[in-house]
Structures are given as C-alpha cells and as structure tokens.
Amino acid sequence: MNRIAPGFIRANPQLTRAGELKHLLTIEGLPRVLIERIIEIATQFAVQLPLGEARSGEARSGEASQGPEQSSAYAPIAPLLQGKSVFNLFFENSTRTRTTFELAARRLGAGVTNLDIQASSTSKGESLLDTIRNLSAMHADIFVVRHAQSGAAHLIAQHCAPHLHVVNAGDGRHAHPTQGLLDMATIRHYKGGFRGLTVAIVGDVLHSRVARSDIHALTTLGAPEIRVVGPRTLLPDGIEQMGVRVCHAIDEGLRGADVIIMLRLQNERMNGTLLPSSREYFARYGLTPERLAVAAPDAIVMHPGPINRGVEIASEVADGPQSVILHQVTFGVAVRMAVLGMVAGVLR
Amino acid sequence: MNRIAPGFIRANPQLTRAGELKHLLTIEGLPRVLIERIIEIATQFAVQLPLGEARSGEARSGEASQGPEQSSAYAPIAPLLQGKSVFNLFFENSTRTRTTFELAARRLGAGVTNLDIQASSTSKGESLLDTIRNLSAMHADIFVVRHAQSGAAHLIAQHCAPHLHVVNAGDGRHAHPTQGLLDMATIRHYKGGFRGLTVAIVGDVLHSRVARSDIHALTTLGAPEIRVVGPRTLLPDGIEQMGVRVCHAIDEGLRGADVIIMLRLQNERMNGTLLPSSREYFARYGLTPERLAVAAPDAIVMHPGPINRGVEIASEVADGPQSVILHQVTFGVAVRMAVLGMVAGVLR
C-alpha cells in the first residue's frame, strides 16, 4: 500500500523506485497518499506528545501526585532511529527549526550532530559538494539542510551517497516542506480535513517559502479555495497559475475563511521600496479582532513564527482563543519525527 | 514529609501547593528543609561521583588493573530524567555553568538542548516571552536560564506553561541559587554543619549574585556569624540588614573564620572609579598565606571561579591544602543533578 504508479516515480527524485519517501525536498509533486501518511503518523506522535494546553491541564490537576512512575509518559516514543546519525547542516541560522529537528531526531533515538557550516570547511574554500561527500564518508544517515540558496537541498540529494537521506529545512525562497506539512497536520487536527475549506494566506507571499509549500500541500489535498492576500508588491506575478485566488483587500480575503495563515513580514522589507512602514502595513493588512470577525466564526489563525506583534498580527489575536500558533510548534516536532522515520525507511 | 504549611507556600512561586520544589529561582525564602534536602541528595550523588583527589588516588593505585568491568563505576547514576528535555537557555555566555548543567542533566538520562539565544529569534525581534512560549510548545520539561537582567528567571517562571520547570543559572546581580547551594554542600561536607560557624565573604559583594545567594543560604541554615569583607565601594549600602557583619579591614574579617569565600573581581571594575588597580587591590584584600593564618587553623578557602591569581587570591592559597575550590566544582555537578531531579518531581 501507499505505492505509486512507476511512471510517476522516476520523475520524482524524492521517491524510491518503490514509491516510498527517500528524501523530502519539496511538497510540489509529492503524492497525496504520502502527504496524508505523514500527517497521519505525525498525528499519532502528537497524541503521545499532547498539545500544550491539554498537557498543561493534566499537569495542573495531577501536580500534587506527580512522581517518578509517571515520567514514562515523557519517554522517547520508540527508538526507531537508534544508532542512526542525523546531521543538522544549517548554512543559514535558524535556532527554532534546528531545535525542532534536534528534538524530533533525539525522541526517535538518533544521534544528532549540529554543524555550524559558516564556521567550517566552506570558510577554507571547500565546495558544498566536497563538504557533503566528507560528511557522507563519516556515515551520516540523514542530512537536514537549511540553505539561503534555492535548490541547495536538491543539489545535495543528487550528489550524496545512495544510502543517505536529505530533508529540506528551507532553501531560499523555494520550499520549506516540513513547515507546509506541519501546517496541514494542524489544519486537519482542527478542521477534520480539507473538503470544503477556504484558506487565506496573508502577507508577504513573494518572499515566502512557507506560502509556496502551503499552496502546494493545500492544492494536493484538495482544499477548494485558496486565497493569497496582500499588496501587489508582495504577491508574485502570475501566482494565479498555482490555483489560488488573488485578493488585495484584506476583508475580501478573510471573508468566510476557515483557516487564516498569516505570514511573517521580514524586517528588511519594511522600510524599503516594497512597503511604506510597518505601521502602515499593520493598518492595511494586520490581523485585528475586527478583521478576524469577518472570517468564519470558528476560523483558526496560524503563523509560522516568530510573530511580529503589531506588524502582521495584533497581540489580542495572536494570544486569543482562535490562535493555534503554539500548537503548530508542537505539530512541528511530531511532523519532523514522522518525516525522519519515513525517509529512513523505519516508518511507512 | 518535607511539606510546608500552606500559608507560606502560596507566597512563594518556587513551590507547588504541596510545598515541593517546582522552580529554583532564588534561595531567598526557600524553606530550610528544602535546602537541606537538596544538600543531602547532592551529597549522595557526590559519593557516587567521588571528589577529584579521592578518585585520582584510586585511579593512580588501580591503574594497571583497570579494565572494562570497572567502567560501571562511571555509569549514569540513574536514568531518573530519561525522556525529559532540558533546555539550556543562556542569554549570557557561561561555558562553565552551562557545561555543569549539561553534565548533570545527561548523567540523569535527560536529553539536553543548548540554545545560543543571542543568535536566535530574539535577534529577529521576538520577545523573550514569545521565545519561551515557543520552546514550551516543543515540550521542553526544564528550562535552565542564564540572563544578564535581574528577574529574568522569575518572569519566565510566571509565564511559562504549567508543566514546565525553571532553574535560575544566574540573573543579573540578583541570584545564582545553584552556586549558593553547591557552596553550602561543600561547607557541610568539610564542616559537618553550620552550627557555630563563622563565614567570611570577601571582595566585590556589590556586584555579586553569588554573595547574595550565599548569604541567604547561610542565614536560613543558621550560620551564627556571616561577615562581608571589602572596601566601602564594593559593599552595598545597608547590607547589614541581611544579617551580616561588615568588615572593611581584611584581618578583622578573617580572624577566626571557619570558612572563607573569596569573590571574583571582574576585570572591568579594576581600573575604574571603584578601585585604583588590581595590584593595590591584592595588597589590601588579596588572600595570602599570611592573612589565611589569622583564620581558624582548619579554615577552608572557597571561590566560585574562575579565579584571578594575584588579584583576589595568591596562587599558594588557591593551590594550597586549605583550598576546596575544585571540590566546589564537583559539588556543582552533584547539586545541579539534585535540583533537576527535584524540580522535575522525580526526587523529593
């Protein structure tokens, strides 16, 4: 089961000939059955790592009686990656994403090596591929790669030793597939599925690898209406061809939406030619309680983090009852556990 | 047992309603029974991690016969924190303190994640509390926090998810409770207890969170005479109200002392308005063999490290038979093991 027709597979460098996940490079072209399987496994892990509030509740009521015998609830899920070496290759700094991958790998029993690549041999003039070949020869099993250049993870997957698995943790403006998958796991958890769903993605779509990954995932999973919302300068030309509806007015974009994904506005965009000021941006596109009121009454609010309070989102909304931003973080660990286990072939 | 009257507890954010240690933020207000319990557990761990010299002696005599079957002596004490995630959140660099927490957590079987917070999302404009909320959502169990601002650990403890535990690893000039506790464990080991003890704390008390934590601990444990010794510019106004005796002349301060705690003189104080020069400081307050001779014959010499040889302490004293400075380091690991186990509720 979960096997795909052979014709499709050969065109997709992420899959083995048997149609299983070998690398995770992008959600574009990833078969629906695999996306659903990742979400399903991640959801099982998330049950064992309960969401912040649920768990907080337990801790509160059970606090007085909490003892050593209860600590098994926090034990590693299963040492599925025992003896495997996961290398976090972060050519671009991201403490948050690196940490979730580190936790995910460790919870499955893998050894994790963090490599600060700026400080390493690339500063001695070694090429990216020579660095990769060297690390392969140390018997790495999985490379988690973050790089400022689009396509870096693909390049590494093409040239690394055949026993290796590559997980893209963000490459330039191209893709951030585990973010897309954790967003899907979050939506499925709160909305039950994707049928009939209206999703609004709001903000700096132009520079966002998260938006690209979300749109590919939502399209593949069959969400009927995907809207991108933002000023002309922050929406890429021809984005309609990805199957989305373009809205420049935020009220139009949010009306009746079931899911609102706010994007982070990078500081460096704010005082440039693209945008007048962060204050004016908030006035036109910031998610306030009033604007949230035009969405569906049970709409959820998402954000990949870190949030800019008072720039793209008001604190009342970020901290309000419809926000699932911190639950996305929890799903982030669970999705990364699922992906690491699947590319390594120990989960399928 | 070890339970405190409910009235007291609610005023102390470090304790659960049942009077158990939930966070370790400061020694101020920590019930004596809890301080004694931490010292007791730490002392048991220290027996299993024998002090440097004792162990060195064993290694020396047993060297030729040492084999794999003996390596069990070094095995993790007990995997009491198996499956727990300890996050070292160091907003201020301290390799030494971070390393002892890392070792303590790992020896109890916990997974440790080191976060260099300068390099992380706070540089992207994220607030301290948003960073904490995000890390909580990754299912951290314990935050070990070092921060340049007084009160940072309290702030985090107030706002983090209820299942989380915070250990203050030094906040501004305010407190460094695990240093205070390891100092007490060291004193109890060498002096048997605190009754009848005269303790001299010498040097830059004004800027020292170690001095504050030591004074609170000694007072709570009933040491009858605590002296602070130093020039007027380095002693805080009104410190007598903490229950200590102020001495400006070092010989008066050291006379008959059973325990001498030398404080580190920060380099940045030396050539400023507070002090004329490090040479003159040593001439007036440096601990030399001659000055040590006015203390009790079996006085012990302590220092939180790193020491400035020839500034606050002479090498003959630092390396001499009355110095227990390196044993403090060993107790440091043991105390941090005890604290991590107690806040997590697996030791009590």
Next chain:
Amino acid sequence: MNRIAPGFIRANPQLTRAGELKHLLTIEGLPRVLIERIIEIATQFAVQLPLGEARSGEARSGEASQGPEQSSAYAPIAPLLQGKSVFNLFFENSTRTRTTFELAARRLGAGVTNLDIQASSTSKGESLLDTIRNLSAMHADIFVVRHAQSGAAHLIAQHCAPHLHVVNAGDGRHAHPTQGLLDMATIRHYKGGFRGLTVAIVGDVLHSRVARSDIHALTTLGAPEIRVVGPRTLLPDGIEQMGVRVCHAIDEGLRGADVIIMLRLQNERMNGTLLPSSREYFARYGLTPERLAVAAPDAIVMHPGPINRGVEIASEVADGPQSVILHQVTFGVAVRMAVLGMVAGVLR
C-alpha cells in the same frame, strides 16, 4: 601481551607503567606494537562501518526491502564508553575533526560535550591549566584537545588529574597523531602492509603536522622509502634526519610510488613570500593525471582534506579511481573509536 620493557616506558608520557596507551599525544616514540594494535582495532570497526562505496552498493540493491529490522546494522558498535564523558576542547576551530571525534565517542556510547574555548573562561583571563583543572573536577574522562600552539596537549596531559586521558587532535605544527594513524589504517587496507612500500608526501611539509605524524608512523612501521616532495621554501631544513628522501622535482618524487599523500596548501601561504601564486604552484606541484601516471599503476592517492581543487590536486585525480580520500574520512572515525577505547582502557 602488547607490553613494553619498563625502561622504555617511563620515558614516554603517553604510556602507563604497564606499557598501555594512557594518552595519545604524538606518534613519535609510540611503540610499533601499539600503532599496529590501533590499526587492527580500527580496521575491525571499519568492517562494521563499511566503506562508503561498499555500503552504498548494499543500500542500492536492498533499498526496497529495507525495514526497521535491518537498522541494527547501524547500531552502536558496542557501548564500551557508556557513562564516560568525552570533552572536545577545541581552542582552534575544526568542524571536521571535531565531528569525527564526536561521532566516534557517541558510537561507543560516551556522552560528548563540545566546548568552544574561545568563548569560555579563557576570555575571562583564566589560564589554560585552571580551565583544565576545572573541567577535570566535573569528572571528564577524556579530553580531545585541538590547539594552535605546539605542545598544548602535552602540557595538559602533564597537569591533568591522573584519571584523565588526553587525545591530541592537532597542536600547532607539531603533531596530528589520529590523522597519521588513519592514514596508516588506509594504507594497510589498500596495500596489505608497509614492507617494500614507497610513499611520497607532496607539498607544504614545512607547515604540516600531518606530514610529521605520517613520517613518524611510516618510519616506525618500516616503510623502506619515504619521500618528501616540494619546493625548497616548503620543506624544513634538515628533514633528511627524519629518515626521508628529499625531492624537489615532482616527477622524481612520484616515480614508482605506491602511495601518494598530497598535503593541503593553506591559502595564507599562496600570495606571500613562500610561493608566487596558486596557479604557478599547481603548474609545478599539482597532482594531475599525467603526473600520477609516473607512479606505480596501482598507486593510491591520499589527502587529509579539505582539498583545494586546482591548487594541489586536479579534480580528475581527486575524483578518480585511485583516490581513497573519502575512505580516509571513514577510517578517521574508526581510528578515533579505537584510540578513545584504548586510552580509556576498555580496549587493549
């Protein structure tokens, strides 16, 4: 067995009185029987960590059927260092060497603590030996030391607590013994032994601790002809006294060689007084396919990495069938496992 006569041992700070490896500081003066034993153990580990290509082949053919039950092949060899603490003390940055030591230690079950010493107490004016004494008191078991100054590892070994073991991971221009040993393990793997072997070491011998370690190892193991090849400015005066033959012409140096060890040319040498330019260096000393043709037909090409393509070596040679550069990396992990296990006394 593997014991040496007592007279010899006392002169060698690396050995216990029983003639076993206590520290690994330099290959100079290391008894042949110990070098051979390290190579033998490392080769056994390398069988369990098969060379990149062999393993790649397996992965390719077995991919479809690979499942969790096969992951035991990647499991830690044996938890011989379970409960031991290995400290990576890198006073000089080297991601590659640090990573191989980290992997080697972790594969034997040790806990690994990486210390960035520039950022630590030495910046607070603490002396190297005080830092070492403090880390000893935390119950480190093994220090892996990299330092820019020649003799640093010896100094630490002389002054650390008796239960500690020091492994030199490169000190100034002096020695890089694990690199020398991994080179010997590689040569033995491909050439079966050292009898009758001609080895050419080509390039910047003057600044190379790798060349020094290789020459000591090859001499001890009985390689009959060791040549150093390079311009006068890059060969140390009087190097003939180490038992090597000096060649300034590369064709003379390579003629009939069974093993060619190319050295890395540091960027900082290239435009100084020592060398005219990297282009001219390549023209005179770069290893091209034509030059390789004058060596023995089955000669192997080695390099400690990272390679400078087009400076000391042509890409056709670095990536060609006679290159064993990446297999050196694999042996690097295996040799470091052997050394860590031997100094800790759990392998002999």
